[in-house]
Amino acid sequence: MEDGKNLRGGPGPKGMLKGVAWNMFSEGSEQLRLAERLAKEFARGELERRKEELESFPPRPGLREVLARAWELGFFSLGHGEEAGDGESLAVLCAVLKNVAAVDAGFAAALFTHIFACRILDEAGRGKAKPPLKPREGSRPCLVAFPVFDRPVEAAKGLRAERCGGDWRLRGEVELLVLGALASYALLPAFLGDEEMVAFFLCPVGGEGWRQGPPVMGLGLRSCPAVDIALQDVVADPVGELGMAEEYFGRAESWLSPAAAALCLGVMEGAWEEAAEYARQRVQGGREIIKWSEVRMMLSSMALACQTVRMLIGQATRELGEMGEGFGLSSRACLLVAQDLVREVTSDGIQVLGGIGYMKDRGQEKRFRDGHHLLSLLGSHPLRRLEFLGQLL
């Protein structure tokens, strides 16, 4: 990442990660440590400090400031673009998402949404000119909104693209457009006319014909706000080849699933650390609860789940190095398992703390909500399980 260079031509982030020759294969390398340190400092300095503000609903203006800070640090430029073609950058993205998610999974999901959308643009633009992105007037950073909780066909159900003269126009509705209220652009899947083909379209947010509802109140991920939108003949640019939306989505999914799993891992590790710390302090029945073997068993299950996901991410990224694009299966398996386990770990995280864990004063209840919300990241979990089998057979 070069200083002064931004996401496809816009004014660039300061790029504090500049010059990092990320090498995921040399664990604990200087570069990876730098990324981790930066992510941790950001999480502690920005997210932890503004915890209450970022958790509030509806979102408060402070969220924009934190997004801008993450933009300056270069977090939004990870995982996509020309420099992000191998496993090195993926490892750094995983490290950043994990450490950010340990404090606020919502913010990590916001990062992921933009990065995933940009990755689709990368996939669609291979060998072709990519659509230029410029920040909305008066707004920085230049984010891309995306319905990241749906498969393209599901998200496109309510949206049609019609050709009018030389333009494509979008008409219909999209649910849960993540970052919709904060982004400069939206990347939207839509059915083409009367055909059963789905294509991605890029359009500026908030222009003529664009209506958006209030922020959607959801289970968790409060700092990753979403809105429902209704479009009336909004002019949009097709992205890549028409009818290839699922293909582009699939490629981006194969590439970024370990990063989404790392996001889950951050939540899990956060839950484990708080539970272990509390168990050392809290006394019941005359001894620290960490000395109760049933509590130890729960903590052990949590630690095992973290270790499993850690290994799966490692395996998936290693396969990327060895097999290039053929690593899709491990990558998707890694996310499916992480999404399953994050629910169990965050639930146990509350259980170890008992009533205190259920209260907002601690981090566990937020992790529980975030962890369960993450189940649908990249679309319905059962549907993706069936698709996974489809890939195998």
Place this chain on the structure above:
Amino acid sequence: MTREDVGGEIWQPNLEDMTVSLQALGRLPRGMVKETRKALDHARRFVDEVVRPRALELDRLLQEDPLHLPWDLVEEANRWGLYTMFLPRLFGGKGYNLPALSYVLEELASACTGIANLVGVHYLGVATLTASWNVRLMNRIMRETVEGERNGRPCLISLAITEPEAGTDVEEVELLKRARVTCRAERVRGGYVVNGRKIFISNGHLSTWHMLVAYEDLEHPEKGTVMLAVRTGTKGFSFGRVEHKMGQKACPASELVFEDCFIPDENVCFDPSYLRKMERASSYLGGLRRDLEGYTAQVIHYVVSTSRAGVGGFATGVARGAFQEALRFALQTELGGRRLIEHEWARCVLAEMYKNVALARLSYVETNYANSLYGMFRILLWKPTYYLMKLMPQVFFDRVLQPVLRWEGTTHLFRWLMMEGQKDEEIQRTSGWASLSKFAASDFGLRNCQLALELMGRSGVRHEMAVEKHLRDSKLLQIYEGTNQLNRLNLFHCLVARDFPELRTFDE
């Protein structure tokens, strides 16, 4: 190691424990069936007219303003007679059979567990008061609730037991011995003076009476447990913070603060001196010869055996609510060109959820059979008492029996019947089943919410779809009334370990 090397004999479950519902056949009054249906109909109408239209809106409001207290809903429940429905006619209530309460709680929780708690927690207070078998106080406080229904000023009862450093510990006598309790009740002339704090007290801010559990001796709480009835407004008693919970927001969790709070003798439900008298009388009269600790344990078991069945009802309700929302979604939503309900895998998920609801319900039903035959409900469900209560005109209870209920002797008689009349194995059976229901149903409740969320994908996380609220609500069910871990240990202690006297529970 072979099976022979292991040696020993195969343990067999106790036949009485296995056949509780069979034993109940013919022993319980038939009138309960019709009465339970009537109670359910009433609850269903309340859900349709009051709970469902308000649940999500109230939850949303409380997310924005956690200090809001839902007085309007309490007043509505009061108007619907929900706070007196299960009070015995003897004390002016409507006298519905107590096992029907779990069904009603299921019904309410299927729409909102928080609102179900606004009603259910009141009966936890009633159960605690009842477990003291102090008939004079029961009569006085329950009649105040009845009067509150008449005059439109709800009179709820709460249980104040949890302390900042002692949650799980105060639910089990074995753990109570080592608990770090701080709420002290000091014996003074004419009553007790209380100092200390109680936390996480459900319905605290909304209740008029608080069944306060405090301790004469903080070093040996198991030997000095005192139960006091504290009225809101008593000098030295105040409310602290309202907790900001993840779910069940309609039911506030309150901090109760006691600073040199004097409670007169007339508000003492029971204290160690009384239990010591019982200990002596039991020994003299050839009773069961429980010691002070044994009686304290019995009171705790009486309470949790009924309250945990109530949690079973809440949990069945939340499991059912999640199932109902998932079913509706599957019927209405298209996936891959056909309705979700037409996918075999989706039907199997829904079948699994249905199973979880049914098993959760069976667990509380069986627990209530145990309570009806061996526990707190026994006296009211003994056929002669049951029909006497049903058939006698209310004026008989309100006028003729009043002086009798105020006699000290009546309390002695009830205590003797209910405490000496319950054998150890009966305590174990009711408490063991109650723990089973509590942890099984609450695990099913959470699981169903997770399955619904999974089935509904991104729609499930939206607040207006109700499932995410059910999920948040369900988690607390695995924690209160003793964590599920504690309840597993209690089940083992009550239903298995009694056959292995060398085993000590809660002490590895």
